[in-house]
Amino acid sequence: MMEIVPILLFLILGPVxxxxxxxxxxxxxxxxxxxxxxxLLQPFYDLFKLFSKQVVVVNHVQDFxxxxxxxxxxxxxxxxxxxxxxxxxxxxxxxxxxxxMMSACSANSPYSSMGAQRELLQMMAYEPMVLLVGIGFxxxxxxxxxxxxxxxxISNILxxxxxxxxFVFILAIKLRKSPFDLSTSHHAHQEMVKGxxxxxxxxxLALVELSHWYENIFLLxxxxxxxxxxxxxxxxxxVVVCMAVYxxxxxxxxxxxxxxxxxxxxxxxxxxxxxxxxxxxxLSAIH
Amino acid sequence: xxxxxxxPWLLHYDGSSCNGCDIEVLACLTPVYDVERFGIFNTxxxxxxxxxxxxxxINEQNAPxxxxxxxxxxxxxxxxxxxxxxxxxxxxxxxxNILGGVDTVLPVDIFVPGCAARPEAxxxxxxxxxxxxxxxxxxxxKDMASAKKSASEKRIADKKEAKK
Numbered sequence: 001m002m003e004i005v006p007i008l009l010f011l012i013l014g015p016v017x018x019x020x021x022x023x024x025x026x027x028x029x030x031x032x033x034x035x036x037x038x039x040l041l042q043p044f045y046d047l048f049k050l051f052s053k054q055v056v057v058v059n060h061v062q063d064f065x066x067x068x069x070x071x072x073x074x075x076x077x078x079x080x081x082x083x084x085x086x087x088x089x090x091x092x093x094x095x096x097x098x099x100x101m102m103s104a105c106s107a108n109s110p111y112s113s114m115g116a117q118r119e120l121l122q123m124m125a126y127e128p129m130v131l132l133v134g135i136g137f138x139x140x141x142x143x144x145x146x147x148x149x150x151x152x153x154i155s156n157i158l159x160x161x162x163x164x165x166x167f168v169f170i171l172a173i174k175l176r177k178s179p180f181d182l183s184t185s186h187h188a189h190q191e192m193v194k195g196x197x198x199x200x201x202x203x204x205l206a207l208v209e210l211s212h213w214y215e216n217i218f219l220l221x222x223x224x225x226x227x228x229x230x231x232x233x234x235x236x237x238x239v240v241v242c243m244a245v246y247x248x249x250x251x252x253x254x255x256x257x258x259x260x261x262x263x264x265x266x267x268x269x270x271x272x273x274x275x276x277x278x279x280x281x282x283l284s285a286i287h
Numbered sequence: 288x289x290x291x292x293x294x295p296w297l298l299h300y301d302g303s304s305c306n307g308c309d310i311e312v313l314a315c316l317t318p319v320y321d322v323e324r325f326g327i328f329n330t331x332x333x334x335x336x337x338x339x340x341x342x343x344x345i346n347e348q349n350a351p352x353x354x355x356x357x358x359x360x361x362x363x364x365x366x367x368x369x370x371x372x373x374x375x376x377x378x379x380x381x382x383x384n385i386l387g388g389v390d391t392v393l394p395v396d397i398f399v400p401g402c403a404a405r406p407e408a409x410x411x412x413x414x415x416x417x418x419x420x421x422x423x424x425x426x427x428x429k430d431m432a433s434a435k436k437s438a439s440e441k442r443i444a445d446k447k448e449a450k451k
Contacts, residue, residue: 026323030321030323033318034318035318035323035324036321036324037321037323037324038323038324038325038326039326042293042294042326045290045326046294046328048290049290049291049293049294049337052290052424053291053337053362053363054361054362054363055361056334056361193331193332194330194331194332194335197332197335198332199334200334201334201361202361
């Protein structure tokens with residue numbers, strides 16, 4: 001029964017916080033470029049506008065797959081915030097990603113298909129690190145359940161600094177930020193028209209945006225999981241660390257140009273090996 | 288619903304021109320003018336756009352391109368012709384390949400004169416386009432409501448007919 005409260009909180013507060021986060025993102029990005037930037041609530045205006053536009057259906061499969069993306073992202077978040085199994089959470093996240101990638105594949109547009117191919121490459125780049133994070137938490141706490149991990153005596157980041165660095169690195173891909181925003185980007189500088197979302201418009205695009213907001217909140221939840229422990233004040237530190245990590249991602253977004261896929265794959269796997277795997281070896285040597 | 292006027296997304300196409308207006312449009316996005324203050328966003332995708340901003344005249348080759356982009360934009364949409372070339376062909380008007388301004392192929396809603404059109408004038412034109420966008424949205428909504436009403440009335444009448 002106690003699990004229903006965090007699920008409800010995530011369902012209601014997820015899009016609100018996610019939208020605000022997107023608003024802060026756009027405002028901060030603008031300030032870093034010396035511009036004034038849009039109002040804080042701009043992402044909500046965009047979302048409501050998209051719902052009021054004419055509905056252009058490319059094919060019904062695409063709409064169905066985008067719906068699947070939204071549902072599985074929500075499922076992922078609910079499972080995570082109700083203290084579920086971390087491995088199941090990450091598999092659900094991958095499934096949601098596959099749904100989104102397939103929705104772009106289903107359209108005939110070459111831009112959309114190229115976006116889908118790049119999305120697959122991105123998944124190849126970040127997936128090993130995401131799985132390692134699950135294993136890392138198991139090695140340090142002896143459980144995959146989020147409800148057990150948050151009860152640990154000290155913050156897990158002390159055991160898993162390498163995993164944390166690796167996860168923050170691949171977070172740039174998941175948040176669709178430069179230098180790794182290959183498949184689609186929120187910025188004006190576009191390649192391949194709009195990549196993944198080229199053929200998605202109106203209310204379906206609004207659903208994609210909504211899914212991204214849910215996803216971002218979930219991803220920051222994983223960042224927070226590194227910090228949180230059995231004490232109450234660790235939650236405060238977790239929120240501060242989440243904000244700091246998000247700021248770092250925006251900063252990297254503004255500083256770095258978009259890279260080629262070869263560099264993305266090489267660098268992410270190198271960081272995964274150098275930070276994640278090394279941390280895992282040291283941890284297994286200690287235990 | 289006033290959200291469409293708070294989040295107009297632009298699509299920018301440069302036709303047959305000297306690229307002067309083209310550069311002025313991009314100048315609107317720079318820190319000096321920063322149109323993103325008004326929620327205006329420069330998108331590269333016609334399917335995401337609300338306002339179609341065209342600089343430069345129309346020639347034999349880009350006429351089908353412009354028409355196709357216009358067709359791909361979902362309603363409500365507004366066309367803004369920026370600069371004298373987009374308005375009526377400008378200095379290229381007498382060229383053998385030029386058809387004329389954008390209004391030779393598309394229904395243009397707003398004309399922004401100038402050679403090149405200044406960023407202030409372009410922003411002015413876009414603000415007018417936003418108001419028109421809102422108006423189009425409202426009339427479309429009214430039309431839809433009246434169409435729904437007449438359809439439901441017809442259905443009721445048909446049912447009565449069937450009962451008889």
